[in-house]
Amino acid sequence: MEKLIKKYNKPDSILVISSYPEKGVLYSGKVCAVGGFAKNTIRSVKKYLARKGQKRKIIVLTVTTGQEEIYVEDGILVIRIFERNNVLSYLSIFKTVRKFNKVKDTLVEFEFASFGDTKTAGFFPLTLMFLRLLEKNITLVLHQVTPSLDELWGHVGFKKNSLKLYFFNLIIKFFYFALTLFPQKIVVLEEIFKQRLAGLTDINKVTVIPHGVDKKVRKISKNSARAKLGIKKDEFVLLYFGYLTWYKGADWIIKNASENIPKTRKKKVKLIIAGGESFTQKNKPHYRDLLVKIHNFTRNNKNISITGFVEEKNIPLYFSACDLVVFPYRTVISSSGPLSLAFSFGKPLLMSSAFKDYFLSSDFSLALNENGLCEDDILFTMGEKNLFNIVKNIDKRKLAKLASFSINVAKKRSFTVLGKGYYDLISSKIESPVTSPVKLFRWLKLASFSN
Template sequence: MKLAIVTAYPPSKVTLNEYAYHLVKHFRQHTEVTELILLTDISPQDADTNFEESGCPITVKQCWKFNSYTNLFSVMKAIKQTKPDAILFNLQFMKFGDKKIAAALGLLLPKRCVARKIPTIVLLHNIMEQVDLESSGFTKNKILQKIYNGIGTMLTRFILSADTVTVTIDKYVHILNAKYKSKNVVQIPHGTFEIPDEPSYILPKGPLQIMTFGKFGTYKKVEIMIEAVEKIRKRTDANLEIVIAGTDNPNVIGYLQSVQEKYTHVPQLTFTGYVEESDVPRIFGESAMVVFPYTSTTGSSGVLHQAGSYGKAVVMPDLGDLSLLVKDEGYKGEFFDSTSVDSLADAIEKIVLNAEYRTELGKTNYQAATALPMSKITKMYLDQFEAIRQKRK
């Protein structure tokens, strides 16, 4: 099978690029896949495709740009040139741009592929019915929110014209089936990127690192975490370092710079900037815990799965998809009220002051993460493509 994947890809800064990297890494190791075709936003020279593991060849085709109005045509042209046997779209609603028209035009691609009789699966990481438009950076205007929800409903119908739509959370299946009367939506879990050997759970000497990881500025706000750690410092003698690993959300460029300027007085506050793939194990390995300073959620959390794979305790808001993941996949952590600095401080402190409890959480999360490696997840997608093939027969 020549399998094409339409996605952002490292070192692209567009969302879901890291997930694509691990999809590619594991798809190419399945014997059913004879060639992988990356229909992506970066050049073949830049694409990070040097894997240690053996596998099928990879063809990289740069054929779309973030916020371009011609992506619909340029991607279809690339598909015509490469002639894949099947196509997987790695999508969320702002994958092709943060300008609304550009984003919407890109989401018409799956329907075009089905019209060309190409077996098509859409991996949809979020659904509009579960997105808080205000906190996610779309708009605060209530009238515009209704308009965007209407557009989102229309675009979801286009996406659902794919042969199969996969979502990472079981609740999403029920929401889509109930609203759109769909019969082609299935759950395939997010999966865990890497499954390293079980860690020793012994931290490096020095301050305990309280780390958060991601793209910040919309519904991921780091001020609450900084202020919570400051409260803990005042009431305990714990030696703590705050590590903010990642970059701005594309909708709020300059956010982290403004935070850095606001909290120049806070000691042991580190901003790592963009984290290269090769540095991810070190960033997680050195951390005592991973904090999720979110005000809402927009899909399954790759960071939670990463934290689990490195055996880390986590501190999460008790809301939305994170709560569902904990229940569905067996993760465990301390929960906090997403609007309360005091609540977050209490949650972090429980883990900071109790090494035994911290290790217990880390071990539980490692076991949850190792149950769903990406090798198993990619095999599920191949099984879905085979089911499509059999159905068409």
């Protein structure tokens, strides 16, 4: 290890702290979804540097997937030292960071579930404080911006409008304040998430870089994919892709499909739920109850199938076989990875009205205009029949326009295009003074009255 540290501990190296998939894997079931995003981002930065004829070494400190290990993949040094749900593992990160004392540019990817449960995540701001004390040039990518749990009560297992929910809203506001206190630069993935941070941090250090789209996915023909999955040519296939979670509306679409698919007589509609239990919630009692509810809806229903976790090699099968990808989210707390994949495959898609604020991002609204669409063409309300009324009446012309929208967004959000933006931001030196204690106490006083 000492030889590798000496080789990678250079002033122009980049240090990354993030969830990260296993060697040879991009979309993994062993780490949270941020892992694939981080790997794609790092690859895009490396490719950008290669086009410029430059080389900078990259070190990734990440979570274990069974045991601690150190290896080099595609020229990137990967050090797996953090055990999820173990607060003491932060000490391993601190110790390892100090060994790379010459490295200043640091990229940190954060999602609540990246490093473990609520207690473990609660200590993460200390990591950023430690990095700042070591005079690191920190770029923090916030994958979730949800300073209120009011629309997430079902996801976290709280009662709606409860005192417990009110209490945790105060805590999460303070957490975001602490989380954004030390980094000199912050990245969020949609314009709406930047707006949500207003009042919690210095908004001037927040940059919007949209969720990248992987344009190098393997595509196969629709007929071939359907043959392998046993789907008939005359079936109209709706695809829900991702973990079975409350906030993504997995239970909602399954319930509504079981009630409304039999009524869409002109189309032989089939719903495929391409995903399994949540990697981060699977051991929580309220989540186990949700899974029971979901499976009760699908019992003996030939029109709905649940695949379980989809391995990376099979992702192209489901996207290629479907006619329409649907996103029945109750609320949006982060930029959607499955939505990015729908763009990758250029698929027609419909989104719940929870995505309305996505159109604050200029590339999203521009793609709509360029394809002669409006928000109402792509959004549906969470009424009992609204989605399936759209499905019942949708025609080939509308599907073609929706597919064109996806292809258009994919071009604008390609990881290849975004690589330069990430590199420029990571490398930039911005002086950002840490908020004074006086400002902190003033903020806490205001936050306590804002709920």
